[in-house]
Amino acid sequence: MVDITSQVEGELRRSGLEDGVCFIYVPHTTAGITINENADPSVIADIQATLNRLVPWEGPYSHLEGNSAAHIKSTLVGNSVMVLVESGRLKLGTWQGIFLCEFDGPRSRKVHIKFQ
DSSP states (O other), rough: OOOOOOHHHHHHHHOOOOEEEEEEEETTEEEEEEEEOSSSSHHHHHHHHHHHHOOOOSOOOOTTTSSSSHHHHHHHOSSSSEEEETTTEEEOOTTTEEEEESSSOOOOOOEEEEEO
């Protein structure tokens, strides 16, 4: 899980948007986007450990590519988030950050951001 909050904030500054909505989307079937605590790294470690317990890499999967666990984790986490923008800033909570979740990597990924 990679904290991409500062990159999204940089794109917001470049956009000049003062008030609106920020949409963040990852167009990959084995990656996800989530918002969670970015102050204590143990939170991310706990999320990763729990996802690995819930969806182990080895399992009775049918998908021939061998990465079914990554597809399932992506489905559980989701591929997009929306954040309000007020006064030119992301309206995140005090401890919140935006995370790109890589479940089948390392791989090269794209994140799409749209402001309205």
